[in-house]
Amino acid sequence: MVEGPPRAATQDEIRRHNLARITRHLHSTGAITRSDLVSLTGLNRSTVGTLVSELADAGLVREIAGPTGAIGRPSLMPEPIAESVVVMAFEIRVEQTVGALIGLGGKVFQRTVAAHRRDRYRPAAAVKQIASMAHGLLQAGPGGAIWVGTGVSVAGVINRFSGLVRIAPNLEWRDIPVQELLDRAMAEQFRDPPATTVGNDADLGAIAEVVRGAGRGRQSVLYLTGDVGIGCGIVHAGAGMVDAGGYSGEVGHMVVNPSGLACHCGARGCWETEIGADAILRAAGMPDADVRTVLAAAQDGDRRAVDALRHVAGWLDIGLGNLVNILNPEVIVLGGHLQHLRPYLAHGDGPSSALFAAREQVRLRLPELGEDSTLIGASEIAFDPLLGDPLGTLHRSRSRIAS
């Protein structure tokens, strides 16, 4: 209801804006009839035709024959050309780093994994390893493709303006300018590489599930990660949260049990201490097992394991209720081990402590993109400049895979 940041619009900007919208739709849907593009964008048929031709001339899109229409002519279906532009996506996990080369439309050309020792993975080593993985990925890529961006996921608190990693607890990194270090390393390895963007793992998972997964087409989605820590990506009005610094979604440190255990953050009874992986192992009396073992025992009818999962699900329920009351989302995607707790919730259809109006609207969903959702999200932020201004970004891009 209150105006966003001031922004001037010129005729050229409208054209770019519309080219961007068409490209973004094609990127997320794949091949689609012109008629569907007309209804998705609200643009008229001739404008869509002109814009698609421009994108085809630029090599981003081609038109294939679609289903035959009523008057016997096959309709034209624009589709994104995966080999035209590519990005690299990396996900720094606790004990491995995953990389992928991904084309327009989301096609994965190559995926690669490099293991590391958690306690020895210093930022300098990580940056060097990623630059070297980038080298291998590009060599396996489609000849002639233009490299338009690199996205990197880190499990940590990351400034959305600078890509500064304020803290990544599992790696014990603090105030590391990962984005800047990677830009420098890439510039040493490659000529004119595109920019690197660093994002938080939960935020990227949320973006991926909204573009291609369980939150597709929704305006208001929460994506919860469940592991040792609990994170949350918030998609709001179809985009990431516009917050003070990019630190929103630290739901793992929402205090739900002030008389509970101390959390590593310094507070007591954080949601993470009640529903993180350690809480499950503790409740099940299996401190040295992993969560899968507890889940399997419960499925085999082990009473203590069942009770442990019910107990933790009770805390999951309370925190979900808080998020529903505060944010009134359309969809909450339960990621990681949280998806396996859903059967143990008192009500599978929504948190029992939420007020009725918001509770009747929310849908609890399971992730659809598997363990690579974060990596896919990293590719989406790397594509973002292209999807925001396709021809301008192509024009500025200087890095092309050798044919």
Add this chain to the structure above:
Amino acid sequence: MVEGPPRAATQDEIRRHNLARITRHLHSTGAITRSDLVSLTGLNRSTVGTLVSELADAGLVREIAGPTGAIGRPSLMPEPIAESVVVMAFEIRVEQTVGALIGLGGKVFQRTVAAHRRDRYRPAAAVKQIASMAHGLLQAGPGGAIWVGTGVSVAGVINRFSGLVRIAPNLEWRDIPVQELLDRAMAEQFRDPPATTVGNDADLGAIAEVVRGAGRGRQSVLYLTGDVGIGCGIVHAGAGMVDAGGYSGEVGHMVVNPSGLACHCGARGCWETEIGADAILRAAGMPDADVRTVLAAAQDGDRRAVDALRHVAGWLDIGLGNLVNILNPEVIVLGGHLQHLRPYLAHGDGPSSALFAAREQVRLRLPELGEDSTLIGASEIAFDPLLGDPLGTLHRSRSRIAS
């Protein structure tokens, strides 16, 4: 990062969009030099000149002489004409309803109050009373002014699409179509009245503080109301939350103390049961007093009153920490009695349980608009159609105050 809803832009739309931006700036800043408008909007000087002239021709804006510039000529300062267009704003409180007639730029022409008995204030009576107050307000308004909207604040859970009041606990209203009832009542009293919009009191307070108060110019603001209940308006990217139904911000029912007292909502240990007015009275052992009495006693050094406020401030701190971790706002405005708890917080500069990165960014502020912030917010939503499309809305408006 992900595209918002599809929207086509034409040349006429750009012009309207820019007229809207100029009008919105003038509405919130009042008289301002053309140069400042240029830098605020990012439009060039000649475009600003053309648009201001269009608004002046429509009677919404006039240009006055501003400070004399370096070359000795006074600069021109466009200002909104308060007498050109007006809205009516109403706030339904527990024991009274307040109404105001407000002109472009926020000038209050007339304010009126009607008392009611809380237990006898049925929706039909409220609607009748408001329509009658509207009659009096319009008679006192500037002759020739065009009435462009009506905004109404209700303390309750309100669907943002339909204006349906799902529940207003203090009035014991449930599923009352207040917006529809008011539109009908206005149409019986007046010829061609503009539309009525109903909003939640905390959301409206947040909007008012962002447009004219402690959150001015900020993108990410929480406004907390503190009374028997605790509400929260969330402004995000400079606008209200785009949530599933308009129910976000029910922070009063965030569970912070699962072993605490039962809340009227059915849950246990809601934030409202720990920091609402009743919690203060309970902690101070003064169940029949009001909060002001406890505050005064504490200022006089009464040990039990001081301890009570410290105890409640501890719970305030925990809930604020949760909101900072989840939403990473720039500003939190502490409204109602919560502003008087600030001196009793462990750290006056931010919640102690929040993670450092988000905590170092948040500012705790006191409201600047006094007890009428909600009423002002109701006027802002009533002005919204005009501010979104000034000339189009003028063109469609049929209701003018008799000269």
